């Protein structure tokens with residue numbers, strides 16, 4: 146284990162001898178290089194696979210947005226409401242990649258107050274129209290713009306370089322998204338369809354876990370098993386909240402049920418945060 | 428509780444800060460890089476004795492620390508529910524907790540920094556560079572760990588002591604589920620709140636997937652820094668609180684009152700102690716408009732000196748027969764002191780802390796009170812009869828409300844290489 150050998154020195158340089166700036170920087174960069182090379186080579190197949198998956202989701206997202214925005218433009222409010230949450234799931238699954246475009250993400254997914262009122266558009270703006278004002282009138286322009294932005298996203302996604310780092314950080318980030326906004330009901334504050342986003346984030350994280358799992362099993366079979374079991378627990382809680390083809394409204398969850406979901410995510414995210422061991426040379 | 432002090436608990440050991448300072452000196456750093464951390468420890472450890480840092484309470488021993496230990500400035504108390512259904516997970520958890528608790532008690536992080544930057548650091552980091560601050564971590568198990576919803580969850584039912592049962596309902600109890608019960612508890616006490624919080628935070632993190640937070644309550648006393656004389660701390664009603672307590676330096680007394688003895692019940696708990704926790708809200712706004720005479724009659728003690736009414740010195744033996752000229756008792760019949768004292772046969776080791784949780788959003792008043800923690804050998808002969816008397820008659824009840832309640836058996840201590848809970852699980 147190449148990296149572990151370094152750890153004696155690294156530990157001291159970073160946590161004890163913080164006065165010695167020289168030792169510190171050299172060892173850190175060496176360490177980074179070592180990790181990155183190992184990771185990039187060994188995980189090449191995995192990053193390619195993930196790229197395919199994420200682009201696939203974005204393609205589905207384009208299609209779903211097409212139907213959704215058309216419904217809005219046609220003034221078909223019931224249809225638009227029905228399409229809203231399922232369409233977003235594709236985006237939420239591919240969040241680690243979609244987020245790379247710092248300019249597009251807010252245009253597509255900003256919530257009220259995230260950006261100045263005049264700039265606010267995208268899914269959540271239309272959500273407010275559909276549920277809060279129960280109208281599509283005046284929202285045609287937002288539908289129009291949203292479609293353009295989503296098409297642009299699709300075009301840009303081809304240029305993204307998928308790195309092991311993106312996967313490792315992305316898996317936990319997806320769950321952090323759940324912890325900080327979905328589980329609190331702040332994501333879809335008008336439609337209360339937060340559970341759809343919740344599920345999609347978990348699925349996105351699970352995909353990454355599945356892709357890294359063969360490598361993970363070799364490093365730490367027990368950890369791999371534990372993460373698998375925790376995913377099962379989260380899904381079995383989510384299954385209790387299924388309704389027709391989708392999920393219950395966030396407002397129909399009791400305080401206890403919200404807490405239960407939140408703690409199950411913490412229980413999953415903690416072992417998942419160890420998935421970075423797949424980058425270590427063995 | 429200023430009198431709680433157990434000398435054997437404190438030892439002169441090096442703090443993390445001292446280690447940092449020493450490590451930075453001259454060229455030692457380079458040398459250490461080659462020889463590893465073990466080398467560093469031995470170099471600094473030999474120097475440590477001269478620094479005289481006395482902020483480490485030793486973790487290992489016959490009893491857990493944090494019970495007869497001199498009361499620290501802060502507590503962070505948490506109750507947990509176990510989510511795993513496997514006993515082996517529970518055992519693994521206690522093993523990991525023991526190691527982590529021992530490290531943190533010495534002011535060390537729970538794990539070293541990995542060289543792999545794709546991993547989150549093992550230790551959460553906010554105590555880096557801080558002294559151990561007399562941190563003690565005390566683990567307990569609640570009745571619901573043994574049997575919950577009539578289920579013998581971990582095959583431990585046979586081992587449940589009779590004394591480890593839910594407390595009876597007392598008159599005036601206003602208990603809330605969100606502040607009550609728990610399968611396990613952790614009491615982290617330290618002279619620094621950040622150090623105490625760091626401890627529970629890391630222990631909870633280690634428990635993810637096995638146990639979850641049920642409720643949590645931090646508490647404080649005046650700091651030793653603020654009271655150089657280290658007199659009895661005052662509670663939020665302004666009265667000295669902790670005057671009368673068993674003498675923790677007297678081995679006979681603590682064996683009599685605090686530590687569970689062999690033969691008391693199942694032997695796994697010998698050397699442990701029962702903890703009763705009550706989260707008691709104090710209506711400080713109401714208290715503050717009560718005249719001094721009434722306040723003193725409520726406790727049966729003078730606010731200024733802490734002496735019992737009609738007496739001079741705080742620590743004087745209670746004179747319960749002392750009467751005013753008009754024939755009424757100086758220490759009133761419904762006062763907290765008279766009622767809690769009873770005939771003196773029941774004693775508990777009180778180790779309480781004040782809490783203030785900001786504003787109560789319902790009333791706009793402070794949500795403040797006492798996190799009442801008390802340790803004892805036999806709850807049915809100690810806390811329960813005392814609280815029964817208090818709940819029926821105590822004048823203090825006009826100003827307080829019991830919101831939370833829990834009972835735990837704090838496990839006996841362990842030796843290096845062993846783990847907390849070994850006597851229960853093996």
Ligand code: HEM
Pocket residue numbers: 662664666667668669670671672705707708709726728745763764767768774775796797799810813814817827
């Ligand atoms: C908010 C609630 C409470 C407050 C503010 C409070 C405060 C006090 C004060 C000021 C004293 C006198 C000084 C001393 O000896 O420490 C005292 C004594 C005592 N209290 Fe409390 N107390 C509270 C609740 C309780 C409860 C729930 C119990 C136990 C059931 C209890 C048991 C005792 C005992 C045993 C003594 C010593 C009696 C003796 O002189 O032998 N207290 N308390």
